[in-house]
Amino acid sequence: MKKILAVFGLLVLAVVAFVVYKMxxxxxxEGLDLATxxxxxxxxxxxxxxxxxxxxxxNTLHAWIATITTPDGTPVEGAGIAIDGGMPQHGHGLxxxxxxxxxxxxxxxxxxxxxFHMRGWWEFKLAITADGVSDNITxxxxxx
Amino acid sequence: MMKPLALxxxxxxxxxxxxxxxxxxxxxxxxxxxxxxxxxLSLASLxxxxxxxxxxxxxxxxxxxxGEALFNEVGLSANGEVACATCHLESxxxxxxxxxxxxxGTTGRxxxxxxxxxxxxxxxxxxxxxxxWSQAIGPMESAVEHGFTRSxxxxxxxxxxxxxxxxxxxxxxxxxxxxAASPLGNDAQQAAWAALDADQQDAINRVFSNAGKAIEAxxxxxxxxxxxFDRFVAARVAGETPTGDAALTPQEIAGFxxxxxxxxxxxxxxxxxxxxxxFHNTGIASPQDPVTDHGRASxxxxxxxxxxxxxxxxxDASPEQCGQxxxxxxxxxxxxxxxxxxxxRGVADRPPYMHAGQIATLPLVIEHYNRASPAISGHSELTSxxxxxDEKAALLAFLQTL
Ligand SMILES: [Cu+2]
Numbered sequence: 418m419k420k421i422l423a424v425f426g427l428l429v430l431a432v433v434a435f436v437v438y439k440m441x442x443x444x445x446x447e448g449l450d451l452a453t454x455x456x457x458x459x460x461x462x463x464x465x466x467x468x469x470x471x472x473x474x475x476n477t478l479h480a481w482i483a484t485i486t487t488p489d490g491t492p493v494e495g496a497g498i499a500i501d502g503g504m505p506q507h508g509h510g511l512x513x514x515x516x517x518x519x520x521x522x523x524x525x526x527x528x529x530x531x532x533f534h535m536r537g538w539w540e541f542k543l544a545i546t547a548d549g550v551s552d553n554i555t556x557x558x559x560x561x
Numbered sequence: 562m563m564k565p566l567a568l569x570x571x572x573x574x575x576x577x578x579x580x581x582x583x584x585x586x587x588x589x590x591x592x593x594x595x596x597x598x599x600x601x602l603s604l605a606s607l608x609x610x611x612x613x614x615x616x617x618x619x620x621x622x623x624x625x626x627x628g629e630a631l632f633n634e635v636g637l638s639a640n641g642e643v644a645c646a647t648c649h650l651e652s653x654x655x656x657x658x659x660x661x662x663x664x665x666g667t668t669g670r671x672x673x674x675x676x677x678x679x680x681x682x683x684x685x686x687x688x689x690x691x692x693x694w695s696q697a698i699g700p701m702e703s704a705v706e707h708g709f710t711r712s713x714x715x716x717x718x719x720x721x722x723x724x725x726x727x728x729x730x731x732x733x734x735x736x737x738x739x740x741a742a743s744p745l746g747n748d749a750q751q752a753a754w755a756a757l758d759a760d761q762q763d764a765i766n767r768v769f770s771n772a773g774k775a776i777e778a779x780x781x782x783x784x785x786x787x788x789x790f791d792r793f794v795a796a797r798v799a800g801e802t803p804t805g806d807a808a809l810t811p812q813e814i815a816g817f818x819x820x821x822x823x824x825x826x827x828x829x830x831x832x833x834x835x836x837x838x839x840f841h842n843t844g845i846a847s848p849q850d851p852v853t854d855h856g857r858a859s860x861x862x863x864x865x866x867x868x869x870x871x872x873x874x875x876x877d878a879s880p881e882q883c884g885q886x887x888x889x890x891x892x893x894x895x896x897x898x899x900x901x902x903x904x905x906r907g908v909a910d911r912p913p914y915m916h917a918g919q920i921a922t923l924p925l926v927i928e929h930y931n932r933a934s935p936a937i938s939g940h941s942e943l944t945s946x947x948x949x950x951d952e953k954a955a956l957l958a959f960l961q962t963l
Pocket of ligand 1: 509
């Protein structure tokens with residue numbers, strides 16, 4: 418009887434520990450790709466993103482530079498970029514509506530109006546259209 | 562044969578209990594990650610006040626002293642009895658302890674505490690103003706607050722504050738013979754406004770907005786105050802043992818852990834003001850049926866079309882400096898009945914709670930979050946928490962340290 422109780426107690430504890438871990442810590446999903454240079458979903462473009470000010474703070478408005486090339490490294494000129502994103506673990510989108518405001522040439526584009534107001538995992542999605550080809554990429558960012 | 566087995570089970574349980582006890586005591590001391598979260602919520606991480614490029618006198622001390630006088634000036638009201646300070650009492654964290662405020666009439670929302678408001682991106686519960694100066698001129702023309710008009714504000718300043726005004730902003734226009742006039746007033750006031758020529762309207766708007774800019778300069782001096790939690794965190798970050806009232810009790814520390822953990826409060830109440838300055842639907846009951854207050858959803862068009870916004874003619878900012886307005890999210894679906902989380906500093910001392918004082922006490926606020934009832938309109942972002950009685954008591958104890 419005691420043995421059964423002990424095993425049962427252990428099981429309950431394990432379950433509790435697991436639930437606590439899941440709920441309290443909201444860990445980042447395993448294998449989350451945090452690379453800031455990625456290939457778009459259908460393989461049409463190579464995209465790098467970098468904050469214009471590397472010291473940008475959470476919950477402040479700031480800009481990113483997206484650099485787009487073809488897979489062979491040729492800069493993609495005259496692209497259109499639509500920006501979307503949010504926090505998958507909280508089920509909400511971006512707090513602002515960022516826009517691509519400047520084509521800087523050489524496949525570089527300024528994206529203004531970005532703000533991440535919470536700590537944790539953010540998705541930053543770019544839908545890119547250039548030369549009649551559309552493709553998209555979802556970057557993962559972690560706010561401290 | 563039974564004996565060793567039972568012994569093993571008992572030993573096993575004892576080991577687990579000891580381990581749990583160890584983790585519990587460790588947690589009371591806070592892990593590194595928890596301490597870091599605590600630091601982000603404390604005054605230690607308050608950044609310098611961001612500049613307000615839309616207000617050229619935002620950090621001018623002479624403007625702040627004129628602004629302080631205007632903040633307390635009952636002459637700027639229809640009945641000569643209402644000032645900003647009527648609803649924002651310094652001795653009461655610059656709020657009034659009422660569910661709905663009393664000015665010339667009764668407001669539709671609860672007065673907000675003003676310390677640290679200069680850190681906010683958007684003002685009011687629904688963020689329909691994008692600067693403190695533009696906010697400040699709102700109540701003056703509200704029929705239920707000051708019940709005044711902008712032409713009367715300009716005339717009053719010319720009569721009573723001409724010297725400090727001119728030193729800051731230059732000459733005052735000649736307003737002789739202009740009646741109570743405002744594009745937002747009653748029919749007679751609107752007609753009087755329409756009868757003015759564009760130059761007169763512009764001159765009045767200029768004085769009116771400058772009054773707001775002086776008030777903003779005063780409000781920018783109202784910084785958040787240090788609380789027990791700040792002192793606790795400061796000591797812990799310095800590697801010292803908190804003493805005196807900085808020594809939080811184990812229950813208060815457990816409450817912090819729930820606030821930042823299981824309670825998910827830091828999802829929205831984060832940073833040193835314990836607010837993310839954004840807008841959330843948290844399923845708060847509506848005092849009106851049917852719902853007439855749509856929160857942020859109706860504020861977007863208002864702030865966008867406001868002639869006193871960052872991009873308007875009375876702003877001192879260049880368009881590039883108005884990023885928050887230019888890149889504002891316009892997601893009406895998301896913003897239905899979404900409101901700005903107030904700073905939680907000093908929160909235990911100022912019931913009732915929420916945008917129309919819907920919740921009378923902090924224990925009831927905690928019940929509200931624990932239950933997470935669906936929204937009457939739009940979608941609540943909350944999920945029920947399953948807090949135990951002890952956990953609720955701990956969370957309450959923590960909120961009282963703020
Ligand atoms: Cu979030």
